[in-house]
Amino acid sequence: MALMDFIKKQFIDILQWTEEGDGTLAWRFPMQEMEIQNGASLTVRDSQMAMFVNEGTVADVFSPGMYKLTTQTLPVLTYLKNWDKLFESPFKSDVYFFSTRTQLDQKWGTPNPITIRDKDFGIVRMRAFGIYSYHLTDPKVFYQKISGTRGVYTRDELEGQLRNTMVAGMTDLFGDSGVAFIDMAGNQDEFGKAMMFKMAPMFAEYGLTLDSLVVQNVSLPEELQKILDQKIGMNIIGDMGRFTQYQVANAIPEAAKNEGGMAGMGVGLGAGVGFGQVMGQAMASAMPVTGAAPGVAAPAAAVASVSADEVVATLEKLHGLVEKGVLSQAEFDAKKAELLKKLS
Numbered sequence: 001m002a003l004m005d006f007i008k009k010q011f012i013d014i015l016q017w018t019e020e021g022d023g024t025l026a027w028r029f030p031m032q033e034m035e036i037q038n039g040a041s042l043t044v045r046d047s048q049m050a051m052f053v054n055e056g057t058v059a060d061v062f063s064p065g066m067y068k069l070t071t072q073t074l075p076v077l078t079y080l081k082n083w084d085k086l087f088e089s090p091f092k093s094d095v096y097f098f099s100t101r102t103q104l105d106q107k108w109g110t111p112n113p114i115t116i117r118d119k120d121f122g123i124v125r126m127r128a129f130g131i132y133s134y135h136l137t138d139p140k141v142f143y144q145k146i147s148g149t150r151g152v153y154t155r156d157e158l159e160g161q162l163r164n165t166m167v168a169g170m171t172d173l174f175g176d177s178g179v180a181f182i183d184m185a186g187n188q189d190e191f192g193k194a195m196m197f198k199m200a201p202m203f204a205e206y207g208l209t210l211d212s213l214v215v216q217n218v219s220l221p222e223e224l225q226k227i228l229d230q231k232i233g234m235n236i237i238g239d240m241g242r243f244t245q246y247q248v249a250n251a252i253p254e255a256a257k258n259e260g261g262m263a264g265m266g267v268g269l270g271a272g273v274g275f276g277q278v279m280g281q282a283m284a285s286a287m288p289v290t291g292a293a294p295g296v297a298a299p300a301a302a303v304a305s306v307s308a309d310e311v312v313a314t315l316e317k318l319h320g321l322v323e324k325g326v327l328s329q330a331e332f333d334a335k336k337a338e339l340l341k342k343l344s
Contacts, residue, residue: 010034011090015050015069016043017097023155025136026147027097035090042067047101051139053094054080056149058140094149098139102211103155106132108166116174118181126181128170130192130216132199134162134208141207162203169198181220188215311339 012034017027044050044064052059052074059077071078071086077093109129118124136142147153173195174184184191196213203210318335321327327335 011037012040013037014041014043015095017045017048019045019048019099024152025099025155025158026142026150026153028149028151029095029097031092031094035092036069037090038070038087040069042069047099049098049100049139051096051098051143052077053096053143058143059093061139096139096143098136098142100136102133102135104133106134106159106162108132108163110167114167114171116171120182124181124220126218126220128215128218130214132213133211134203135211136207137209138207146206165202166199169202170195173198181218185218188218191215191218311342314339
C-alpha cells in the first residue's frame with residue numbers, strides 16, 4: 001500500500017509563478033499530493049519574491065533569480081527539518097510567491113466627512129481624496145499579518161484596510177499639525193508630502209512600501225463652504241458699506257424669484273436697508289444730474305428738469321425691471337408720472 005501511495009505522488013522539478021492576471025499580491029503554489037524533489041529548480045521572476053513555509057513557520061525567502069534547491073540554498077528549511085546531511089528524498093513544504101510590482105493609481109478618500117478642530121472655523125467636518133501607489137517589500141511580514149495561508153490574496157482585498165488606515169492617519173495629522181484648513185487646501189502638494197511621511201511607517205507594518213501619495217481635493221461640507229465663500233467675499237470687498245451694496249445686488253434677483261417679488265426684499269437683505277432707499281439710490285445713479293458743480297453730486301430732489309431723451313432712457317430701464325419682475329406695474333406707473341412731470 002505504501003508503495004502504491006509513493007507511485008501516485010507527483011514530484012515537482014520546477015517551481016515558478018507566471019503571474020497571470022493583475023492585482024494578485026500573494027499566490028500559494030499548489031502542493032496537494034505533490035512533493036519537491038532534491039535539486040528542483042526554483043524560478044523567481046523580476047517583480048516577484050518566493051518564500052518557503054514549513055508547518056506554519058516561515059523558512060527561506062528568495063529574491064528574483066533561478067535556484068537549485070539543496071540544503072545549501074534552503075538553510076532555514078534544512079534546520080527546521082533537522083537535515084544533518086544532503087536530503088536524498090522528495091520533501092513537502094508550502095511555497096508562496098509574492099508580487100513586488102508597484103500598484104499604481106490606487107484611490108483613497110473619506111467615505112464620510114471627518115471631524116477636525118480647525119483654528120479658523122473651530123470644529124468642522126472635512127472631505128479629502130486622492131491617489132497613491134505602493135509595492136510589497138517584506139513577504140514574511142505580509143504573510144504573517146495580511147495574506148496568511150490563503151491560496152490567493154488580491155490587491156482589492158487590501159484596499160479597504162489601506163484606505164481606512166490612511167483616513168485615520170489624516171485625522172491625526174490635522175489634529176497634530178494645527179495647520180488651518182485654508183492653508184491645507186491651498187497647498188495640497190505639501191499636504192500630500194506630510195501625509196506620505198505620516199503613512200509610510202503604517203504601510204511598513206504590513207510589509208509594504210508607500211511609493212507616492214497625491215492629494216487631489218480637500219473640501220468642506222456645502223453649508224460650511226457657503227460661509228467660507230461669504231468670508232472670502234467680505235475680505236475682497238473690505239468696506240462694510242460696499243458689502244451692504246454687494247448684499248443688495250445679490251438679493252434683488254433672489255427676491256424677484258420669490259412670491260411677493262420686491263415686497264419681501266427688505267427681509268432678505270437683513271442689512272437695514274429699506275427698499276425705498278435702495279431704489280432711490282438706484283434712480284439717482286441711473287439719472288444724470290444737470291447743473292451740478294464739477295466733482296459735486298447734487299441731490300435728486302434738487303434737479304429741476306431733465307431732457308426728454310433722459311426720461312425716455314430711464315423709462316426703458318424701468319420697463320425692463322417690470323418685465324423681470326423686479327418692479328410692479330403700479331410702481332412703474334408712479335415713477336413714470338413723476339418723470340413726466342419733470343418735463344413740464
